[in-house]
Amino acid sequence: MSNSKVANSGKDATSAYNVEAVRAQFPIFEREIDGQPLHYLDNAATAQTPRAVLDAVAVHDSRHRANVMRSIHHLAEEATEAFEAARGQVAQFLNATSPTEIVFTSGTTGAINLVAHAFGGTLQPGDEVVISQVEHHSNIVPWQMVRDRIGITLRVLSASADGAVDLAALQAIVTPRTKLIAVTHGSNVSGAMTNVAPIVAAARAVGAKVLLDGAQRAPHGPIDVQALGVDFYGFSSHKTFGPNGVGVLWGRSEVLDALPPFMGGGEMIRTVTLDETIYAEPPHRFEAGTPPIAQAVGLGAALAWLCAQDLTGAARHEQRLTGRLIDGLDDIDNNRGLIRLIGPRELDNRLPVVSFAIEGLHPHDICQLLDGHGVALRGGHHCAQPLMDFFGLTGTTRASVALYNNDGDVDAFLNGLDDVIKLLKP
Ligand SMILES: Cc1ncc(COP(=O)(O)O)c(C=O)c1O
Structure with missing residues (x-):
């Protein structure tokens, strides 16, 4: 036909x-x-990566290379400024309410694992997380790990005949014990987009959060996380015309504020004594260690490049x-x-x-x-x-x-x- x-x-x-x-x-x-x-x-x-992005990374590394948010010198300030400007570009791309909602990760996988550890760590045995049969392994395996660590129950929405997330059983699968629905925004196999609105409505009805895996959707232009009404959104730079090694977790401010950190280390703290640590506010609470600085700058350039196209x-x-x-x-x-x-x-x-x-x-x-x-x-x-x-x-x-x-x-x-x-x- x-x-x-x-x-x-x-x-x-x-x-x-x-x-x-x-x-x-x-x-x-x-x-x-x-x-x-x-x-x-x-x-x-x-x-693939356009010249504008390759140049942005090369200029950063050849003219502005330093660690961020640490040293007080010219290059360190330039590097920090460029890194935070990239965060602002991502915030604009996603229509986030603030750049503080943007956490740089290693990619979509890093974003989902961050949520699985930080949000997953707040779950109790018997709580439920809903995924789908359409998911990439990176939105399945982290939740199986949470299940095995904490004793949550994983519930699974089926696939439809054309490879979309099938919502026919949504009302039956979402229960008062559901704490999160984590699904793809669009399938990397079938290309089918997910009908997000009913998922958000079902989650809201029971007080659950929604995570969207945006790895395949992000390369096709800006996303409005506020209009989508979800709580977490992840995507990868390398699929979005940017460098490897960096990605994004967007989290709604009040949701990120309430989460404990995932990894511990430098730059995610306010104060440390040998007895205890007071953590920094988001997004830095979730960015332990030296982040992928030039890569984030490249991602910012990639999103600016993408948004300038027809x-x-x-x-x-x-x-x-x-x-x-x-x-x-x-x-x-x-x-x-x-x-x-x-x-x-x-x-x-x-x-x-x-x-x-x-x-x-x-x-x-x-x-x-x-x-x-x-x-x-x-x-x-x-x-x-x-x-x-x-x-x-x-x-x-x-x-x-x-x-x-x-x-x-x-x-x-x-x-x-x-x-x-x-x-x-x-
Ligand atoms: C739908 C989807 N989710 C997650 C991922 C994982 O992305 P990454 O390997 O960049 O973390 C991919 C990669 O193919 C994907 O297509």
């Missing part, structure tokens, strides 16, 4: 979006892979490419029932992440053969084994689009896949 809503050529209403001008800002696309252009469709794993045009462009990917899979399949799309067919309210399975072909083999066409994909369980179990698969092949991908990338993928299938499934 072809998706009729989508034009199947590079030239349509979205042509006003100048993808080549965006792409030209990414030095990585100057390189070739075995003599072929790079067709990078593994953005859900890690996005994001409405980019969203339409990504949606059109997603439609071309889905239609192209249908065309290659040609009613043979070989290719199984894992994710919604509808293009509205979905991330540009397209997963599929081909009967009898291992995703790693597909990825390896497509790599020979210069196409970078991801194949495997995508750190979402419970979702794979739901679909009765061990893995999928995933093509994920960012705002710099063009029709040439989609063509290379579809032509390459067609060749692979002709070769392996004649």
